[in-house]
Amino acid sequence: MRCLVTGGAGFLGAALAHRLVRNGHQVRVLDDLSAGDPGRLPPDVVFARGDVRDRPKLWTLLQDVDCVFHLAARVSVPESVLYPREYNDVNVGGTVALAEAIRDAGVKRVVFASSATVYGPQPVQPVKEDCWPHPQAPYAVSKLAAEYYLFGLGELYHVETVALRIFNAYGPGQNLPPSHAPVVPLYLKNILTGASLIVYGDGSQTRDFVYVDDVMDALVAASTAPNVNRATINVGSGQETSINHLIATLEDVSGRRPEVLHNPQQSGGIGRLVADLGKARSLLGYTPRVSLVQGVEQLLRLDPRFAGKRGGSAWSRRGAQGLLR
Ligand code: NAD
Numbered sequence: 001m002r003c004l005v006t007g008g009a010g011f012l013g014a015a016l017a018h019r020l021v022r023n024g025h026q027v028r029v030l031d032d033l034s035a036g037d038p039g040r041l042p043p044d045v046v047f048a049r050g051d052v053r054d055r056p057k058l059w060t061l062l063q064d065v066d067c068v069f070h071l072a073a074r075v076s077v078p079e080s081v082l083y084p085r086e087y088n089d090v091n092v093g094g095t096v097a098l099a100e101a102i103r104d105a106g107v108k109r110v111v112f113a114s115s116a117t118v119y120g121p122q123p124v125q126p127v128k129e130d131c132w133p134h135p136q137a138p139y140a141v142s143k144l145a146a147e148y149y150l151f152g153l154g155e156l157y158h159v160e161t162v163a164l165r166i167f168n169a170y171g172p173g174q175n176l177p178p179s180h181a182p183v184v185p186l187y188l189k190n191i192l193t194g195a196s197l198i199v200y201g202d203g204s205q206t207r208d209f210v211y212v213d214d215v216m217d218a219l220v221a222a223s224t225a226p227n228v229n230r231a232t233i234n235v236g237s238g239q240e241t242s243i244n245h246l247i248a249t250l251e252d253v254s255g256r257r258p259e260v261l262h263n264p265q266q267s268g269g270i271g272r273l274v275a276d277l278g279k280a281r282s283l284l285g286y287t288p289r290v291s292l293v294q295g296v297e298q299l300l301r302l303d304p305r306f307a308g309k310r311g312g313s314a315w316s317r318r319g320a321q322g323l324l325r
Helices: 011-022 055-062 077-082 084-103 138-157 183-193 212-224 243-254 278-284 292-302 314-324
Strands: 002-006 026-031 046-049 067-070 109-115 160-166 168-170 197-200 209-211 231-235 260-263
Touching: 002 011, 011 026, 011 212, 026 055, 055 084, 067 084, 067 212, 077 084, 077 138, 084 109, 084 138, 109 138, 109 212, 138 160, 160 212, 168 183, 168 212, 183 197, 183 243, 183 292, 197 243, 209 212, 209 292, 212 231, 212 278, 231 278, 243 292
Parallel strands: 002 026, 002 067, 026 046, 067 109, 109 160, 160 231, 168 209, 197 260
Antiparallel strands: none
């Protein structure tokens, strides 16, 4: 299969490029490098630096492509509150530009990296894809609007489209921008450097943390699965994890015990969020394989920023404390 990965020099995009090349596919990547790093890409990939709204460039890259994985986006929820126009331009405008270019290029399928943030607060958990979305931040609105554009334009242009609503992905190579770092690598970095962890709210808020390899399984399956046209499909771990439990897991795996500071003044966001995976199972044959403990172990082992910085195991730490008492 010949594929184009937009945003392919980012965290998930580069992992996808590696997986696709390993599976024997030909891969092209388009990324403007606003957050990406082409050094992450495997050598066999054709890399083009450019904006996802640049239709002539897209059109060139789309020649003979069977499947597009559309991951290029601005990805920060808090930043989107400050710059909603920018998020609309890139995330919605970029998706529309891509759909237009695809119309003229003969692509068969587009797999879109949507987000669980489209759900917002939901009374029923785990969330199913058919619940009424309540996107709150401009980032979430842009992802939902992009889904609708892609499905609508795909129908008009006879291109199959599928949107994966990815929950909180984590794994080696995830970006750590100072202004909006994702919680798993941020806490891990702080733990390993002896810094404190800041928890918004009381830490009882829950999320669904899904390891990057499981997300790759779902993205790849979505490129060939039958009966997924215009489907939205959750991609998570199916495990509901509170921030307090995440911290305990990071402590156990890293063998270190950080100072934890609670900031009750700042909201911890929505109270609960966890994926129902029934649709992913039935349409994609998707079953997450990596537990949170295994995922954090992998992160510590494989990410050069963390590798070799681990303390003693939780068992030995507790044991040592026991001996000292
Ligand atoms: P990322 O920031 O690492 O990757 C996004 C990539 O898009 C970056 O390499 C960036 O340079 C590129 N990009 C941004 N604007 C562009 C533009 N105008 N033209 C071309 N390229 C552009 O983020 P990620 O975590 O790898 O996310 C990838 C996709 O998955 C995004 O669409 C994101 O919304 C979606 N997603 C991610 C998560 C997660 O937990 N990581 C969860 C839900 C959805």
